Amino acid sequence: KIPDRTIERLITYRRLLQKQAVEGVISIYSHDLATLAHVKPVQVRRDLMEIGFSGSPSKGYGVQGLLDYISGILDMPGGTKAALVGAGNLGRALLSYFNGRSSTINVVAAFDVDTNIIGRVIAGCRCYDIQELGARAKEFGITIGIVTVPATQAQSAADALVEAGVTGILNFAPVPLRIRPDVYIVQVDITRALEKVAHFAKPQSAK
Amino acid sequence: KIPDRTIERLITYRRLLQKQAVEGVISIYSHDLATLAHVKPVQVRRDLMEIGFSGSPSKGYGVQGLLDYISGILDMPGGTKAALVGAGNLGRALLSYFNGRSSTINVVAAFDVDTNIIGRVIAGCRCYDIQELGARAKEFGITIGIVTVPATQAQSAADALVEAGVTGILNFAPVPLRIRPDVYIVQVDITRALEKVAHFAKPQSAK
Numbered sequence: 001k002i003p004d005r006t007i008e009r010l011i012t013y014r015r016l017l018q019k020q021a022v023e024g025v026i027s028i029y030s031h032d033l034a035t036l037a038h039v040k041p042v043q044v045r046r047d048l049m050e051i052g053f054s055g056s057p058s059k060g061y062g063v064q065g066l067l068d069y070i071s072g073i074l075d076m077p078g079g080t081k082a083a084l085v086g087a088g089n090l091g092r093a094l095l096s097y098f099n100g101r102s103s104t105i106n107v108v109a110a111f112d113v114d115t116n117i118i119g120r121v122i123a124g125c126r127c128y129d130i131q132e133l134g135a136r137a138k139e140f141g142i143t144i145g146i147v148t149v150p151a152t153q154a155q156s157a158a159d160a161l162v163e164a165g166v167t168g169i170l171n172f173a174p175v176p177l178r179i180r181p182d183v184y185i186v187q188v189d190i191t192r193a194l195e196k197v198a199h200f201a202k203p204q205s206a207k
Numbered sequence: 208k209i210p211d212r213t214i215e216r217l218i219t220y221r222r223l224l225q226k227q228a229v230e231g232v233i234s235i236y237s238h239d240l241a242t243l244a245h246v247k248p249v250q251v252r253r254d255l256m257e258i259g260f261s262g263s264p265s266k267g268y269g270v271q272g273l274l275d276y277i278s279g280i281l282d283m284p285g286g287t288k289a290a291l292v293g294a295g296n297l298g299r300a301l302l303s304y305f306n307g308r309s310s311t312i313n314v315v316a317a318f319d320v321d322t323n324i325i326g327r328v329i330a331g332c333r334c335y336d337i338q339e340l341g342a343r344a345k346e347f348g349i350t351i352g353i354v355t356v357p358a359t360q361a362q363s364a365a366d367a368l369v370e371a372g373v374t375g376i377l378n379f380a381p382v383p384l385r386i387r388p389d390v391y392i393v394q395v396d397i398t399r400a401l402e403k404v405a406h407f408a409k410p411q412s413a414k
């Protein structure tokens with residue numbers, strides 16, 4: 001298993017390489033990729049050795065080849081299908097944004113308890129009753145879940161996702177989830193981020 | 208200046224203490240707070256010593272007293288006023304959520320370039336033309352900014368915020384901002400979080 005930190009850097013390298021490819025750059029040296037990624041050149045070389053990619057240091061790495069290789073490590077062949085639970089304000093913003101944006105991760109179904117939302121199609125994604133999560137997860141091959149329900153509902157939404165067989169959860173509710181250790185959780189805590197900015201922006205916590 | 212990690216833990220302690228206060232709990236021992244916060248008890252005691260709070264370990268800490276003390280450290284007396292730049296899908300979801308939610312951080316104005324959005328009031332917050340950011344920042348006493356514009360516009364939005372005098376930025380655009388070192392930046396990268404979940408949810412990156 002590749003460590004968490006390495007995966008984060010690979011995601012950064014991929015995003016940078018995609019930009020290089022769009023700008024027509026054919027090859028890139030490890031020290032140039034390192035500068036763009038704000039890491040040391042030795043870190044880039046160590047990461048690429050860890051994933052088994054050998055470029056010729058004298059000519060640099062082929063941008064497209066490295067890009068494809070990293071995508072092979074990061075992505076699931078055939079793509080990843082996600083369910084979004086809680087099609088409220090934040091959930092709908094996420095659906096609009098991710099609709100068709102990624103070739104490997106697709107939000108294929110949304111789920112809610114609000115009868116005004118169930119049955120709607122939001123940014124190309126149909127919203128079902130949460131009761132149907134188990135059946136739809138099997139039907140669509142859903143393996144990850146996005147939790148955008150109110151804090152008080154987050155644990156039950158997560159439990160329903162795990163029950164439906166997901167192995168990864170992206171949680172936006174500001175509560176820690178108690179989940180089986182074999183399910184991978186990433187927490188995005190927007191409120192905490194805002195509070196941190198507000199604190200360090202104060203004059204006396206000056207630099 | 209209190210280290211970044213300590214501030215993150217204080218934000219966690221405050222959230223937990225708020226919940227305890229709501230549930231009518233009067234005092235709490237450091238080891239109980241530590242358990243809730245998923246840290247070691249010695250870490251809680253060290254953090255509270257660092258901010259100069261002395262409770263009596265034998266009776267525990269007074270919940271309300273500790274809560275008020277931590278808020279005094281974290282918050283700006285008189286509150287923090289924020290500007291949101293880019294009142295699109297994500298921006299509007301943030302405005303709806305933070306409207307009146309916090310007593311110390313308030314989004315007091317939004318800014319956009321889209322004439323269909325400028326002039327609207329979204330969740331109690333008026334949207335102005337980005338050209339007015341400087342004048343309005345002075346008028347409202349805005350000290351932090353939230354960037355929810357497209358990636359290609361993020362640097363110019365951040366520059367406009369810094370020009371208008373903000374000292375902290377919460378950036379949702381998936382690009383690193385090049386900003387003066389005395390402006391504090393927190394990056395929330397939803398796309399990276401989703402890609403990480405998708406990777407670790409794969410069967411073969413198994414646990």
Ligand SMILES: NC(=O)c1ccc[n+]([C@@H]2O[C@H](COP(=O)([O-])OP(=O)(O)OC[C@H]3O[C@@H](n4cnc5c(N)ncnc54)[C@H](O)[C@@H]3O)[C@@H](O)[C@H]2O)c1
Pocket residue numbers: 085086087088089090091111112113114117130147148149150151153156157172173174189190191300301302303304305
């Ligand atoms: N909107 C933001 O900018 C923001 C910021 C910080 C944190 N958050 C967090 O994100 C989450 C969503 O926030 P929001 O602003 O979109 O809230 P919201 O109230 O607009 O949306 C919540 C949605 O979840 C649905 N729901 C409730 N219980 C459910 C259940 N058991 N199963 C399925 N659906 C259920 C509701 O019907 C609603 O559509 C919250 O936990 C909130 O704390 C949001």
Ligand SMILES: NC(=O)c1ccc[n+]([C@@H]2O[C@H](COP(=O)([O-])OP(=O)(O)OC[C@H]3O[C@@H](n4cnc5c(N)ncnc54)[C@H](O)[C@@H]3O)[C@@H](O)[C@H]2O)c1
Pocket residue numbers: 093094095096097098292293294295296297298318319320321324337354355356357358360363364379380381396397398
């Ligand atoms: N929506 C999401 O769930 C999501 C997920 C991941 C990342 N993001 C990032 O968040 C940002 C916002 O995403 P969104 O989905 O809300 O996009 P959006 O297109 O819905 O909204 C962007 C808004 O910014 C405004 N704008 C453009 N240039 C501007 C400028 N120079 N000054 C002020 N306003 C300007 C537009 O008029 C629009 O209202 C993007 O950078 C996106 O990459 C969003």
